[in-house]
Amino acid sequence: MPIEILMPALSPTMEEGTLAKWLVKEGDTVSSGDLIAEIETDKATMEFEAVDEGVVGKILVAEGSEGVAVNTPIAVLLEDGESASDIGASAPAAPAAAAAEAAPAAVEAAAPAPAAAPAAPAPAAPASADGTRIFASPLARRIAADKGLDLATLTGSGPRGRIVKADVENATAAPAPAAAAAPAAAPAKAAAAAPTGPSTEAVIKTYEGRAFEEVTLDGMRKTIAARLSEAKQTIPHFYLRRDIKLDALLKFRSQLNKQLEGRGVKLSVNDFIIKAVANALQQVPEANAVWAGDRVLQMKASDVAVAVAIEGGLFTPVLQDSDMKSLSALSAEMKDLASRARERKLAPHEYQGGSFAISNLGMFGIDNFDAIVNPPHAGILAVGAGTKKPVVGEDGELTVATVMSVTMSVDHRVIDGAVGANLLKAIVDNLENPVAMLA
Numbered sequence: 001m002p003i004e005i006l007m008p009a010l011s012p013t014m015e016e017g018t019l020a021k022w023l024v025k026e027g028d029t030v031s032s033g034d035l036i037a038e039i040e041t042d043k044a045t046m047e048f049e050a051v052d053e054g055v056v057g058k059i060l061v062a063e064g065s066e067g068v069a070v071n072t073p074i075a076v077l078l079e080d081g082e083s084a085s086d087i088g089a090s091a092p093a094a095p096a097a098a099a100a101e102a103a104p105a106a107v108e109a110a111a112p113a114p115a116a117a118p119a120a121p122a123p124a125a126p127a128s129a130d131g132t133r134i135f136a137s138p139l140a141r142r143i144a145a146d147k148g149l150d151l152a153t154l155t156g157s158g159p160r161g162r163i164v165k166a167d168v169e170n171a172t173a174a175p176a177p178a179a180a181a182a183p184a185a186a187p188a189k190a191a192a193a194a195p196t197g198p199s200t201e202a203v204i205k206t207y208e209g210r211a212f213e214e215v216t217l218d219g220m221r222k223t224i225a226a227r228l229s230e231a232k233q234t235i236p237h238f239y240l241r242r243d244i245k246l247d248a249l250l251k252f253r254s255q256l257n258k259q260l261e262g263r264g265v266k267l268s269v270n271d272f273i274i275k276a277v278a279n280a281l282q283q284v285p286e287a288n289a290v291w292a293g294d295r296v297l298q299m300k301a302s303d304v305a306v307a308v309a310i311e312g313g314l315f316t317p318v319l320q321d322s323d324m325k326s327l328s329a330l331s332a333e334m335k336d337l338a339s340r341a342r343e344r345k346l347a348p349h350e351y352q353g354g355s356f357a358i359s360n361l362g363m364f365g366i367d368n369f370d371a372i373v374n375p376p377h378a379g380i381l382a383v384g385a386g387t388k389k390p391v392v393g394e395d396g397e398l399t400v401a402t403v404m405s406v407t408m409s410v411d412h413r414v415i416d417g418a419v420g421a422n423l424l425k426a427i428v429d430n431l432e433n434p435v436a437m438l439a
Helices: 096-101 104-110 138-147 165-169 182-193 200-206 219-234 247-263 269-283 327-342 417-432
Strands: 003-006 016-022 035-040 045-049 054-059 065-069 073-078 237-245 289-291 296-298 304-306 308-310 313-315 356-360 379-392 398-411
Touching: 016 219, 138 165, 219 313, 237 417, 247 269, 247 327, 247 398, 247 417, 269 304, 269 327, 269 356, 269 379, 269 417, 304 327, 308 327, 379 417, 398 417
Parallel strands: 304 356, 356 379
Antiparallel strands: 003 073, 016 035, 016 065, 035 045, 054 073, 237 398, 289 296, 308 313, 379 398
């Protein structure tokens, strides 16, 4: 039977995406592992590989279609001996968002024939408990849905373990757990309870008569808006501020860069900040934690996320095991991650995770600012510019020093005030005594 190609979930949090570009056309032969499309998630554009082999019989979703839900059929693959006529009326139509942008001919083709009602579409391809897609023919999925079968409990007898008609016809449904659908109502209630601003129409009416240009939100901007709104509404933030004297660090950095010049390595102040935070999370281990809904996860390694500004948004790539890496290794990794972030070429595992983040606006001349905690992180360090300021020395004399102001935003559910103060003190001590930090 024809095989449906479904919109993939390219990250654990992906619910929908944009089918940016097809790399194949109807009639092309593809093999498992061939690149067939480019999918744009909320963070990156990623290449999508074929799982099965066959001939592309029909493309259901036009390239450029936005808001395509995960597990929506986007194309149909024909196996040996099959033709386009085998697809039949049961091939699902493209989602409404895609149909609106597709050519009129595609809309007409999706209309049911007046002679008979079309067969009910097969349910979306299911996934097992660990998120792995379960491969089953459309007919097998439809029969399983009618019989109340969980495909995850079946073993497929078809090619490459695919579940086929005979497998589900010979199976018996297990009792469904009671009230399984009840939790689904909770997110809707939570969403309804969230405060909202003026409607789009109300805002546009307010500026009626004034010249403006409407900018459509892409997936990244929508995600940033949703996550940061959620963060400010649900995370009990508190803020800790310190000034850090950088003169010893700047002198040490200059010496190291001269010694590393032959290797083509140039350390930045931000590299030292990453290392200082990573070491501090080991020195104050109770602060190296994340919020997990009904519990706190105490992390062992120092996985530090660093905000990187890109056109239209930002990434927070994660430097794993930062406490175990040298300054030169951190510097090289950060440069690589930042470069690929600006090209939107990061893989999901490279910007997900971490327990603590750094946002540095010092290069823009910002003295200080308050950053928003990015859940499930427990905190974020907002770093300002290093500037010359008068300070009172240890001997009581007035002198001039390079001072950098930092603000640490903390999730009070995870870190209490004293623990947060100890973490920030450790960061300050590491930066003001950089040689000791590397000992």
